[in-house]
Amino acid sequence: MEGIEIKNLVKKFRKDIVLDDISFNIEPEKIYGLLGRNGAGKSTLMNIIADRKFSNHGSVTLDGITIHDNDEQLSRIYLTSEVDVYPDRFKIKDLFSWIADIYKEFDYDLCKKLSSEFKLNEDSKFGNLSTGYNSIVKAIVALCVPADYIFLDEPILGLDAKNRDVFYNALIQTYSDRPRTFVISTHIIEEIANIISDVIVIKDSKVLINDSTENILKSSYEVTGPAAEVDRYTEDLNIIGSESLGKIKSNYIFGDLNDKPIPDTVTISNIDLQKLFVNLTDRE
Amino acid sequence: MEGIEIKNLVKKFRKDIVLDDISFNIEPEKIYGLLGRNGAGKSTLMNIIADRKFSNHGSVTLDGITIHDNDEQLSRIYLTSEVDVYPDRFKIKDLFSWIADIYKEFDYDLCKKLSSEFKLNEDSKFGNLSTGYNSIVKAIVALCVPADYIFLDEPILGLDAKNRDVFYNALIQTYSDRPRTFVISTHIIEEIANIISDVIVIKDSKVLINDSTENILKSSYEVTGPAAEVDRYTEDLNIIGSESLGKIKSNYIFGDLNDKPIPDTVTISNIDLQKLFVNLTDRE
Numbered sequence: 331m332e333g334i335e336i337k338n339l340v341k342k343f344r345k346d347i348v349l350d351d352i353s354f355n356i357e358p359e360k361i362y363g364l365l366g367r368n369g370a371g372k373s374t375l376m377n378i379i380a381d382r383k384f385s386n387h388g389s390v391t392l393d394g395i396t397i398h399d400n401d402e403q404l405s406r407i408y409l410t411s412e413v414d415v416y417p418d419r420f421k422i423k424d425l426f427s428w429i430a431d432i433y434k435e436f437d438y439d440l441c442k443k444l445s446s447e448f449k450l451n452e453d454s455k456f457g458n459l460s461t462g463y464n465s466i467v468k469a470i471v472a473l474c475v476p477a478d479y480i481f482l483d484e485p486i487l488g489l490d491a492k493n494r495d496v497f498y499n500a501l502i503q504t505y506s507d508r509p510r511t512f513v514i515s516t517h518i519i520e521e522i523a524n525i526i527s528d529v530i531v532i533k534d535s536k537v538l539i540n541d542s543t544e545n546i547l548k549s550s551y552e553v554t555g556p557a558a559e560v561d562r563y564t565e566d567l568n569i570i571g572s573e574s575l576g577k578i579k580s581n582y583i584f585g586d587l588n589d590k591p592i593p594d595t596v597t598i599s600n601i602d603l604q605k606l607f608v609n610l611t612d613r614e
Numbered sequence: 615m616e617g618i619e620i621k622n623l624v625k626k627f628r629k630d631i632v633l634d635d636i637s638f639n640i641e642p643e644k645i646y647g648l649l650g651r652n653g654a655g656k657s658t659l660m661n662i663i664a665d666r667k668f669s670n671h672g673s674v675t676l677d678g679i680t681i682h683d684n685d686e687q688l689s690r691i692y693l694t695s696e697v698d699v700y701p702d703r704f705k706i707k708d709l710f711s712w713i714a715d716i717y718k719e720f721d722y723d724l725c726k727k728l729s730s731e732f733k734l735n736e737d738s739k740f741g742n743l744s745t746g747y748n749s750i751v752k753a754i755v756a757l758c759v760p761a762d763y764i765f766l767d768e769p770i771l772g773l774d775a776k777n778r779d780v781f782y783n784a785l786i787q788t789y790s791d792r793p794r795t796f797v798i799s800t801h802i803i804e805e806i807a808n809i810i811s812d813v814i815v816i817k818d819s820k821v822l823i824n825d826s827t828e829n830i831l832k833s834s835y836e837v838t839g840p841a842a843e844v845d846r847y848t849e850d851l852n853i854i855g856s857e858s859l860g861k862i863k864s865n866y867i868f869g870d871l872n873d874k875p876i877p878d879t880v881t882i883s884n885i886d887l888q889k890l891f892v893n894l895t896d897r898e
Contacts, residue, residue: 368746368774462652490801517774
């Protein structure tokens with residue numbers, strides 16, 4: 331198959347199982363949101379796919395060929411660094427030209443354009459960057475490298491509202507200029523809901539969901555009304571959470587509704603991705 | 615006066631002026647939001663107040679006494695570390711008891727309670743924490759130290775939605791148990807709008823605003839209607855931004871409205887803190 335195939339991946343830290351026999355695919359030319367609670371293993375998963383950490387078991391292939399120790403396959407994958415790997419005294423402009431030397435097809439024009447849009451001072455040294463500009467430098471590089479599968483680990487960490495917009499717009503623009511796969515982990519879910527075509531949710535060391543954003547939102551409902559009637563209508567459904575205010579209750583549903591008649595006092599509406607995620611991942 | 619008084623503070627990095635002769639006060643028992651674009655100098659300002667970085671000019675006093683090199687005054691101020699100052703191999707539980715040794719009145723009960731609410735594994739080593747849990751450990755310490763002025767530099771960096779709620783609720787709870795001053799820098803403004811009593815906005819190396827959230831929101835308006843009528847009504851006002859959709863225009867106003875009659879086709883509504891901030895800080 332085309333794309334990245336993750337098969338029976340297991341990762342343990344001592345006695346803790348971080349990834350428990352997970353299998354899923356990452357397809358070409360899609361923009362994925364990789365969602366999960368703090369500590370769910372998102373960074374670990376991305377590091378294993380990019381061959382920076384080792385799994386205890388399982389395989390990762392790209393277009394059917396093992397990625398591990400395979401330079402040709404690895405050159406098609408790019409993962410933003412979690413930690414700061416560049417020397418503190420390195421100037422940003424030297425960093426960019428160094429990366430452009432490594433990746434022959436690095437999009438230097440886009441890099442210059444984004445630096446200007448983010449008002450990045452390329453004469454700054456890496457060690458003097460603020461939290462936000464540290465993220466900005468990493469994001470610029472990720473959007474300009476010629477890889478086919480680009481993993482962005484919390485790209486908007488510390489970015490102000492305006493710069494988050496610059497990033498989201500740049501992502502959409504470069505994707506439409508040259509479609510390729512982006513996998514974005516983030517905790518500001520409502521802001522990427524309109525950008526991502528697909529959602530991967532990790533919970534309890536497993537992949538809970540891997541589906542299109544459209545399908546997921548179509549299957550997410552809030553059923554609101556008098557508590558007794560809401561409970562009666564939703565009793566056979568997949569209730570993922572609920573909220574009450576006095577005698578009024580909302581049950582959140584993920585999956586199909588049933589064919590029972592909907593009581594007049596009960597209203598059904600769709601919920602957004604952030605609310606769905608919180609309810610899906612908050613259950614013990 | 616009571617509180618922290620910042621007077622004529624100047625900070626330069628080589629030829630760049632980061633803080634340009636700024637003066638303002640931080641009062642006792644308030645919760646401040648410290649807002650500013652990426653690179654505005656928020657972290658630098660907090661580091662100077664906490665005597666971790668030096669200013670080129672100006673003074674910072676607490677209750678009238680200079681903070682610089684004054685251990686007694688410094689013990690009343692706590693700033694979360696921007697970088698990771700703890701050894702990678704340090705276990706979280708050892709970190710907590712080490713801090714409890716330093717600060718005799720460290721709130722150990724609250725520390726244990728928060729660790730459990732955040733589902734923090736205290737046997738983890740500092741170097742193995744994910745981005746989110748790194749922030750969580752720093753936030754727990756900041757909420758439990760017995761200081762009177764607590765500076766939280768981007769406390770929710772990398773926290774998931776549920777853990778952000780845990781943090782906000784813990785902050786409100788500990789503040790109401792023992793009122794003291796918190797100064798919080800963040801870029802997820804809409805989430806703290808209901809928590810902060812006061813807002814400090816830094817722009818172009820100056821303090822643009824230092825006022826109560828209530829006053830600020832009372833002076834923030836969106837004037838919407840046909841472009842010509844909106845422009846005519848707002849021509850004498852402090853327009854901080856505008857948006858257009860076809861012939862309909864919104865002008866954002868910060869300050870007083872005038873006494874002109876409001877045209878029937880024009881509606882005036884209040885705007886939220888995030889929108890106000892983006893418009894205030896986006897102007898060149």
